[in-house]
Amino acid sequence: MNSPLLETSSDxxxxxxxxxxxxxxxxxxxxxxxxxxxxxxxxxxxxxxxHRQEFWALRDIDIxxxxxxxxxxxxxxxxxxxxxxxxxGGIIQPTTGTVSRRGRMxxxxxxxxxxxxxxxxxxxxxxxxxxxxxxxxxxEDRFDDILSFSGIGDFIDTQVKFYSSGMYVRLAFSVAxxxxxxxxxxxxxxxxxxxxxxxxxxxxIRSFQEEGRTIILVSHSLGQVTELCxxxxxxxxxxxxxxxxxxxxxxxxxxxxxxxRVEEAAAASPDVVVHEGHVLGATVHAVGxxxxxxxxPGDDLRIVMTFDHDDKLNDWIGALQIDNASGQVxxxxxxxxxxxxxxxxxxxxxxEYIIHNVTFGSGKYFVNASLLDSALRHVxxxxxxxxxxxxxxxxxxxxxxxxxxxxxxxAAAHQASAV
Amino acid sequence: MTASKDSPDARTARFRRLASxxxxxxxxxxxxxxxxxxSIREIGDQKEMLGLLVxxxxxxxxxxxxxxxxxxxxxxxxxxxxxxxxxxxxxxxARGIPDFAIYIFTGLTAYTLFSEIVxxxxxxxxxxxxxxxxxxxxxxxxPLASVGSASFNFLIQLAILVVAAVVVGSQPLSLDLLYFFPxxxxxxxYATALGLLMSALNVYLRDVQYLIEVALMVxxxxxxxxxxxxxVRDILGNGILxxxxxxxxxxxxxxxxxxxxxxAGEGTPFPDNLLLRLAVTLVVGVVLLFVSQRVFSRxxxxxxxxx
Numbered sequence: 001m002n003s004p005l006l007e008t009s010s011d012x013x014x015x016x017x018x019x020x021x022x023x024x025x026x027x028x029x030x031x032x033x034x035x036x037x038x039x040x041x042x043x044x045x046x047x048x049x050x051h052r053q054e055f056w057a058l059r060d061i062d063i064x065x066x067x068x069x070x071x072x073x074x075x076x077x078x079x080x081x082x083x084x085x086x087x088x089g090g091i092i093q094p095t096t097g098t099v100s101r102r103g104r105m106x107x108x109x110x111x112x113x114x115x116x117x118x119x120x121x122x123x124x125x126x127x128x129x130x131x132x133x134x135x136x137x138x139x140e141d142r143f144d145d146i147l148s149f150s151g152i153g154d155f156i157d158t159q160v161k162f163y164s165s166g167m168y169v170r171l172a173f174s175v176a177x178x179x180x181x182x183x184x185x186x187x188x189x190x191x192x193x194x195x196x197x198x199x200x201x202x203x204x205i206r207s208f209q210e211e212g213r214t215i216i217l218v219s220h221s222l223g224q225v226t227e228l229c230x231x232x233x234x235x236x237x238x239x240x241x242x243x244x245x246x247x248x249x250x251x252x253x254x255x256x257x258x259x260x261r262v263e264e265a266a267a268a269s270p271d272v273v274v275h276e277g278h279v280l281g282a283t284v285h286a287v288g289x290x291x292x293x294x295x296x297p298g299d300d301l302r303i304v305m306t307f308d309h310d311d312k313l314n315d316w317i318g319a320l321q322i323d324n325a326s327g328q329v330x331x332x333x334x335x336x337x338x339x340x341x342x343x344x345x346x347x348x349x350x351x352e353y354i355i356h357n358v359t360f361g362s363g364k365y366f367v368n369a370s371l372l373d374s375a376l377r378h379v380x381x382x383x384x385x386x387x388x389x390x391x392x393x394x395x396x397x398x399x400x401x402x403x404x405x406x407x408x409x410x411a412a413a414h415q416a417s418a419v
Numbered sequence: 420m421t422a423s424k425d426s427p428d429a430r431t432a433r434f435r436r437l438a439s440x441x442x443x444x445x446x447x448x449x450x451x452x453x454x455x456x457x458s459i460r461e462i463g464d465q466k467e468m469l470g471l472l473v474x475x476x477x478x479x480x481x482x483x484x485x486x487x488x489x490x491x492x493x494x495x496x497x498x499x500x501x502x503x504x505x506x507x508x509x510x511x512x513a514r515g516i517p518d519f520a521i522y523i524f525t526g527l528t529a530y531t532l533f534s535e536i537v538x539x540x541x542x543x544x545x546x547x548x549x550x551x552x553x554x555x556x557x558x559x560x561x562p563l564a565s566v567g568s569a570s571f572n573f574l575i576q577l578a579i580l581v582v583a584a585v586v587v588g589s590q591p592l593s594l595d596l597l598y599f600f601p602x603x604x605x606x607x608x609y610a611t612a613l614g615l616l617m618s619a620l621n622v623y624l625r626d627v628q629y630l631i632e633v634a635l636m637v638x639x640x641x642x643x644x645x646x647x648x649x650x651v652r653d654i655l656g657n658g659i660l661x662x663x664x665x666x667x668x669x670x671x672x673x674x675x676x677x678x679x680x681x682x683a684g685e686g687t688p689f690p691d692n693l694l695l696r697l698a699v700t701l702v703v704g705v706v707l708l709f710v711s712q713r714v715f716s717r718x719x720x721x722x723x724x725x726x
Contacts, residue, residue, distance in 0.1 A: 017438035029724060067437050068430065086723060090445040090555035093720035100442040109553040118479040127475055130468045131554055159482070182437060212430030 016066035017102070019183055019214050020088055025097035027058040027083055027238075057083040058094070059238045067103075067182070068212040070205070072219060072229035072246055074253050076260070080238040081218045082187055085109065088216065089185050103182030103214075106132045108173060115172065117161035121152055124160050125175055132179040142178045149204075150174035151197065170197055177204050184208065186217040202228070222250045223326060226397065247362065248392050254325050254364045258387060277309035277316075280348060282369040282385035287354065294391045297401040301355040305369040305385070312346040315374030320353055323384075325364045330399050331355070334372070359401040362393045445555075455709060458716055461557040469560055473567035476539075480568075491572045492579070495531060499524050506645045516647060518683035521580075521587055526644030528580050529602065529676040532573040533610045533669055534635045540565035540614030541621050541631050548726040558719045559712065562618045566611055584680045595678050601697040602675030608704035609668045616711040619718040622725050642670040643677075649688045665690050668700045 031053040057080045065071055073081040086092040087099055089107040115124045125146055129139040139146075147156055150170045160168065176184065205228060208215060219225050225232055225246055232249035234242040234256075242252040285291040286299035295301060307318055319334035333353065335342055342349075366384040373379055395404055462469070481487040502523045507513035516522050540562035544551065547561045621627040641664075643651065648665070655661040664670065674689060675697055690696065 016434055018442070019437060021442065067434055091552065092723045093445075098444050100444045102440045102442050103437050107554055115549075116475055116479060118482045119475060123475070123478070127471050130471050131550070131556060135467060182433065210430065212433040 016068050016212075018064050019067045019103055020063070020065040020099070020101045020216075022061055022063045022088065022099045023097055025058055025061040025084075025087060025094045025099060026056060027080075027087060027092065028054055028095045029057050030054050056238050058087065061097070061240060063233065063240070063243065065214060065216065067214050068209070069231055070209055070215045070217070070229045072217055072225035072232040072249070073235065074219065074222065074225055074232055074249060075235035075241075076253075076257065079235040081235050082109075083238075084235065085185055085187055085216065085218050101183065104133055104180065105183040105185065106176045106179050106181035107185040107187075108176045109185065109187040115160045115168065118159060120159055121156040121163070121171055125156075125171065128172070128175045129179060132176060132181070134179050146171075146174045146178045149178070149200070166194060166197070173201060177208070181213065183214045183216070186215065188218055188220065222253065226250050245392075247394075247397070251362070251364065251389070251392060255389075258364065261384070276311060276379070277307070277313055277345065277371050278380040279369045279371050279382040279385065280306040280308050282306070282320075282367055282382065284367050284386045284388050286388075291386075292388075295358065295360065295388045296391070297359045297393075299358060301358045301388075303353045303355070303367060303386075304350055305353075306348055306350045307345060307371050308348045309345040312344055313373060313379070314344045316342055316345050316379075317372040317374075317376070318342070318351045319370040319372055321368045321370070323366045323368065324399050325366070328399070330360065330365065334370075360390045361397065361399045361401050362390050363399070364389050454716060455712055458557060458559060458712060462559055462563065465557060465560055468556070469564055469567065472560060472564035473571065476564055476568040477571060491575060495524075495527060495576050496579075498527060502527070502645050512646060515650075516684070516687075518587055518681065521584055521683065522647075522677065522681050523645060524580055524583065525676050525680045526642070526673045528573065528576045529606060529673045530639055530642060530644055530669065531576065532569060532603070533606050533672075534639065535569035535572060536566050536607075536610035537614050537617065537631060537635060539569060540611075541617040541628050543614075544618045544622050544722060545625075545628075545726065552723050552726055558722060559615065559715060562611070562614045562715075565614065566607070569610075570607075580680055584682065587683075593682065595682075596680075598675040598678040598693070598697075599680070601694065601701060602672040602679070605668050605675075605697055605701050605704060606672045608701060608708055612704060612708040612711040615708075615715045619715045619722075622722055623718070638667075638669055641667060642673045644673060647684075647687060648674060648690065652688070665696070666700070668704065671697055671700055 061084060073084060075081045083092065085107075086109065087094050088101070089105065089109070090099070090101075091107070091109070115128065119127065122143075125143065126136065126139050129142075129146075130136070134142075147153075150167075150173075152167055152171055155163065155167065160171075163171070205215060215228075217225075217228070229246040231244065232242075232246040233240060234249045234253050236256055241256070242249045282303060282305040283291055284301065284303045286293065286295045287302050289295075289299070303320055305318055305320060307316070309316075317334050317336050319332070321332040322330045324330050333355075335351070342351075365388055367386045367388075368381065368383045369385040370381045371379040390401070393401060396402065481490055484490060486493070499520065503513070503520050507516075507519045507523070513519035543561040543565045544558065550556070551558060551561075617627055617631055648670075651664055652661055655664060665674075671693070674693060677684060678689065678693065
């Protein structure tokens, strides 16, 4: 999975030429609420302005992409990443600014880029390959490869409208990767298709990277972005928020998501039903540091959770759980595991947990606080009650921090020593 | 697939090749003449694509029907029979027009080419929304593919017309046949110009396709297909009104077709200088085609988001 990227563009013997360059690109969308001639005539002029809504999907985007890099475009829904991809692909013209590119480009935007439902898979392969710039002869030469990669089999002579969405994408992806593109644009299509096919796609993307092709991909799977991309561009409300190392971009994106979540939670909080017993809140910080400071490997983590009960709860448990950003449980503990009995809960009580010598890997972590009764029933949970960050560590990935070292062994000597 | 040990070479070779290619700026055409030239060149690069799209249009149209291509014959023949029986016999138009069936079919063939191009290219951009939203192609290709598939149907109809004219007509081969070429050029140029313009406008205002349906109906009855030009002259007189009526490019083309194929109408009156009129109309049409291409390329920048 996590093969180290031994080759980066800077190591290549030939300096990588620029394949895409966008200068001051902005895109304004005008949304009209009236679409028929009658309505348009009725609401012409000044009144018409009220029926128009403008927004900037992209603002002053400046990027240069060198050949051989894999760039991820990330951002929440509506941040403009798909629009940017379409502008790069020439499908949408920017309102201002210019985009220049060189080399052959293939785009895989949404489902089945340009299949005609009434034609068979075979006919669509030829049509689609021609759209992507292949001659009939070239397509014929590659047809067997395309077919075997897609795994469509005998369905190739069936009309495409009878295909499942997975088959659709498999065939489209297969055609696109066999057109020998210098630049491949991929928008969120890898999510479709079964796991085996996804693996095949990822392998193909890897070999594309080795062959020095450029890939620009839009993905909501942040894991995929950190795994595949050597650069990521984070967009927020149409502007570039961060451009650089994929891991750092993903961390920055998670911070934005967290801010939004807190805002939304704050807006929604008046509606929260008060349970009989509840978690009032929690804080987390490294011992000796302020709340919000990054937690370094080797720090002691101090988590304080406050619980309350309207009535009285005799045997109760205050549990904590730490999740990473993808929701995976990284750590959890509770007083029952530590053989500590708590006094009855009849008013606000705070528990202080100290977790010694933590070695979390880089990323964002969430603390969930739970109040349980003696039968281990959850009385009240406060998911993501507080968060902390572990700074980016360039030498390793994953949820555990540990320092790696490396030396090259002579294979013969190694075997001898093993015996 | 490239073996991985070759890949550094493949990588270097690719970088070298890419470095030698100039950076192309996407879609910026400032000067109208150069812009039109770029568009024409781009479309020229996609000839094969255009052929495939035409074939797709033709194939997809009758894909799941048992009679398939026969349908493209059944429609005009039915039309012919209706006009022949109802207008010719019941309403008595056939009495004044020799070889009335050939006469009608000649006009219908010419008019159908025009109407089919305009109607199908108007719908072409919306019909190909799936492609346009996902892939960059010179968008003129879609209306042009409609022109291609309409022309194919036209050729079938033309073949029937020629066979019928040979069977019925006394002297099928004459110099008058040459009228066919300027007439068909005028039809193609005007239909393409109108089709390009309307296909782009239709994206922004869906009313256009209904407007076109109505306009095509009017145009059919505004040209001498089921009646003759001399009937119009008898009513309008030789003044400006007749001139306006005759200057309609479809009327001129229909008249040109009739000169070419309707040999029985030797003695019936035709407007003077038909060939000159066709030539002037053709020149005007080429200018219109240029203008509508410019409008199209101005509007096409926002297609992907408006669809």
